[in-house]
Amino acid sequence: MLVSHVLVPPAITAILESPTNRVQAFLAAGHVCSVMGTWEYEPLVERYRVPIVVTGFEPLDVLEGIRRTVLQLERGEAQLENAYTRAVNRAGNLPAQQMLADVFEVTDRGWRGIGVIPNSGWRLRDVYRDFDAETRFAVQNIHTEESALCHSGEVLRGLLKPNQCPAFGKECTPRTPLGATMVSSEGACAAYYQYGRFAQSEDGAVL
Numbered sequence: 326m327l328v329s330h331v332l333v334p335p336a337i338t339a340i341l342e343s344p345t346n347r348v349q350a351f352l353a354a355g356h357v358c359s360v361m362g363t364w365e366y367e368p369l370v371e372r373y374r375v376p377i378v379v380t381g382f383e384p385l386d387v388l389e390g391i392r393r394t395v396l397q398l399e400r401g402e403a404q405l406e407n408a409y410t411r412a413v414n415r416a417g418n419l420p421a422q423q424m425l426a427d428v429f430e431v432t433d434r435g436w437r438g439i440g441v442i443p444n445s446g447w448r449l450r451d452v453y454r455d456f457d458a459e460t461r462f463a464v465q466n467i468h469t470e471e472s473a474l475c476h477s478g479e480v481l482r483g484l485l486k487p488n489q490c491p492a493f494g495k496e497c498t499p500r501t502p503l504g505a506t507m508v509s510s511e512g513a514c515a516a517y518y519q520y521g522r523f524a525q526s527e528d529g530a531v532l
């Protein structure tokens with residue numbers, strides 16, 4: 326196994342601690358929370374005064390998550406809200422968490438376009454080390470070259486909209502992705518390409 330799992334709260338912390346941070350609120354991914362629960366986000370809301378709304382994946386779920394987030398921002402509130410109660414509760418899936426804790430331990434993890442975030446990933450525990458490709462094969466020092474054209478780190482941190490990247494829709498498309506955010510259909514750049522590349526404001530400017 327070549328494990329590259331990541332943890333959400335340390336990534337949110339890294340974004341909020343950045344001196345250039347512009348992110349004012351977060352939609353927390355419902356599939357993660359269905360296992361991990363919502364309790365991990367409570368200290369983040371408390372410490373950074375930032376709204377976090379746990380959100381599902383159907384179109385109405387996403388709209389509801391956005392609606393609740395905007396309402397909080399307009400009221401000047403910062404709360405943890407669960408807009409995905411049909412799948413998520415505060416504690417999460419305890420047997421699944423126990424299995425995860427048995428197999429994995431927390432480690433530093435490199436994030437493409439951002440760099441290493443301390444304690445933001447999992448690796449196999451020692452007892453499973455025989456199955457760990459990182460120790461069995463010479464893969465630890467593989468370095469991924471990021472395209473010089475790619476601004477995915479800024480996109481991930483909310484500093485740049487995907488279509489403000491000069492390569493968006495030109496050198497970089499879902500068929501020819503230059504960065505992680507265009508590779509996955511869940512990525513911001515791929516979503517902008519799929520749904521937003523033809524969107525224009527009333528004065529004709531590309532949004």
Ligand code: SF4
Pocket residue numbers: 474475476477478480487490491492493494497498502503504505506507508514
């Ligand atoms: S459009 Fe492509 S090149 Fe630009 S930030 Fe997104 S992934 Fe990187």
